[in-house]
Amino acid sequence: MIKPADRIGTVQEYYFSVKLKQIDQLRQEGKDVINLGIGSPDQPPASQVIETLGETAKNASNHGYQSYIGIPALRNGFANWYKRSYGIDLNPENEIIPMMGSKEAIMHISMAFLNPGDEVLLPNPGYPTYSAVTNLVGAVGRYYDLTAETDWQPDFKVLESQDLSKVKLMWVNYPNMPTGAAAQPEVMKELIAFGRRHHILICNDNPYSFVLNPRPSSLLSVDGAKETAIELNSLSKSHNMAGWRIGMVAGKAEFVQYILRVKSNMDSGMFRPMQEAAAKALELDTEWYDEVNAVYARRRDLVFQIMDTLQCTYDRHQVGLFVWAKIPDRFKNGQEISDLVLDKAHVFITPGFIFGSNGEPYIRISLCASEALLEESIRRIKQLEIQ
Ligand SMILES: Cc1ncc(COP(=O)(O)O)c(C=O)c1O
Numbered sequence: 001m002i003k004p005a006d007r008i009g010t011v012q013e014y015y016f017s018v019k020l021k022q023i024d025q026l027r028q029e030g031k032d033v034i035n036l037g038i039g040s041p042d043q044p045p046a047s048q049v050i051e052t053l054g055e056t057a058k059n060a061s062n063h064g065y066q067s068y069i070g071i072p073a074l075r076n077g078f079a080n081w082y083k084r085s086y087g088i089d090l091n092p093e094n095e096i097i098p099m100m101g102s103k104e105a106i107m108h109i110s111m112a113f114l115n116p117g118d119e120v121l122l123p124n125p126g127y128p129t130y131s132a133v134t135n136l137v138g139a140v141g142r143y144y145d146l147t148a149e150t151d152w153q154p155d156f157k158v159l160e161s162q163d164l165s166k167v168k169l170m171w172v173n174y175p176n177m178p179t180g181a182a183a184q185p186e187v188m189k190e191l192i193a194f195g196r197r198h199h200i201l202i203c204n205d206n207p208y209s210f211v212l213n214p215r216p217s218s219l220l221s222v223d224g225a226k227e228t229a230i231e232l233n234s235l236s237k238s239h240n241m242a243g244w245r246i247g248m249v250a251g252k253a254e255f256v257q258y259i260l261r262v263k264s265n266m267d268s269g270m271f272r273p274m275q276e277a278a279a280k281a282l283e284l285d286t287e288w289y290d291e292v293n294a295v296y297a298r299r300r301d302l303v304f305q306i307m308d309t310l311q312c313t314y315d316r317h318q319v320g321l322f323v324w325a326k327i328p329d330r331f332k333n334g335q336e337i338s339d340l341v342l343d344k345a346h347v348f349i350t351p352g353f354i355f356g357s358n359g360e361p362y363i364r365i366s367l368c369a370s371e372a373l374l375e376e377s378i379r380r381i382k383q384l385e386i387q
Pocket residue numbers: 039100101102103104127173177205207233234235236242245246247
C-alpha cells in the first residue's frame with residue numbers, strides 16, 4: 001500500500017478548487033450560475049503585450065530553457081516599474097527575482113527561510129495560501145487578528161505582549177485581501193520597526209496596489225525596510241495577466257539569493273516570449289491603469305447595490321479587486337448567506353470564513369464580472385426578498 005507523505009494531511013484541497021467543481025455540477029444540471037467569487041481579471045492585457053508575445057514566439061531561438069533569474073529586460077522592467085510607481089531603487093542584477101506568480105513565491109520564500117517548528121505570523125482574515133504553505137514546510141502558523149475596529153491593521157501592542165522568540169516570518173498583505181484595507185504609511189513604518197526589533201522577516205504580498213487604489217505604495221519604501229522585509233508583486237491583477245503566472249520578489253540581494261537557491265532547483269525559468277511581453281506590460285503608463293480602473297469603479301457601484309440588497313454593511317472607501325461586507329446579524333455566518341444565494345439565485349459569493357475565523361460574519365464579491373452579469377445578479381438577488 002502506498003501512503004502519501006504526512007504533509008498531505010496538513011492541507012486540504014483549495015476551497016475554490018472544490019467550489020468550482022460544485023458550480024460545474026450545477027451548470028451541467030442546466031443552471032446558469034454566475035460566479036462572483038474569484039479574482040481572475042476578465043479584461044484583456046494591453047494589446048501591445050499580446051502582440052509582443054506573438055511576435056517573440058515566432059523566433060525559433062526563443063523556445064529553449066531560460067536563465068533562472070529571468071531575462072535582463074524583465075528584471076530591468078520590474079526595477080523601472082518600482083522606481084516609477086513607488087520611488088524605490090532596486091538593483092535589477094540581484095535585488096529582483098521573477099516568479100511564476102506570487103502564489104508560487106509564497107512557497108519559495110517559506111522553503112528558503114523556515115525550518116520545521118519555526119513560527120509564522122499569519123493574518124486572520126488572510127489569503128489561505130500563507131497558512132497552507134506554512135503547514136506544508138512544517139512551520140507553525142500563529143494567527144494575528146485583523147478587525148474592523150483597527151481598520152484591519154495589525155495591533156502591535158497585542159503582538160508585543162506575546163512571546164515572539166520563535167517567530168521567524170510574518171505575512172502581511174497591503175492593500176489587504178479580503179478586507180480591502182489600504183496600506184497606511186504609519187503602520188508600514190511600525191511594521192518595519194517591529195521586524196527589526198524582533199528579527200522577523202516581514203513579507204508583504206502586494207498584488208493589489210494598482211486596482212482601485214488611489215495611492216499605490218510599497219513596504220520597501222520605508223527607511224531600513226530592506227534589512228527586514230521583502231515584497232512580492234504580480235502582474236496577475238495589475239495587468240490582467242493572472243493566467244500568465246508572472247510575479248516577482250524584491251528585497252536585498254542576500255535574501256534574493258536564498259530564494260534563488262530554492263527556485264533554481266525547482267523550475268527552469270519562464271517561457272521567453274512571456275518574459276518579453278511582461279516587460280512590455282511593465283512599461284504601460286497611468287492611462288492604461290486608469291482605463292481598467294474606470295471599468296472596475298462602475299462594477300463596484302453595482303456590487304455595492306448587491307450588498308445593499310443583501311442588507312450588508314461595508315466601507316465605500318475600500319481598495320482592490322473585491323468588495324468585503326458584513327452580513328446582517330440574523331444570519332449565522334457568511335456561509336449561510338452564500339449558500340442561500342447560490343441555491344436560490346444561482347449566484348456564487350465567497351463566504352468570509354475561508355479567510356479565517358475573523359471573516360465569518362463577512363462575504364466577499366469579486367469585481368471580475370461584467371456589468372451585465374452584475375445587473376443580472378442584482379435582479380435575481382432582489383427576488384429573494386431577504387428580510
Ligand atoms: C493576497 C493574494 N496574494 C497572492 C495571490 C496570488 O496571485 P498570483 O496570481 O500572483 O499568484 C492572490 C490571488 O488571488 C491574492 O489574493
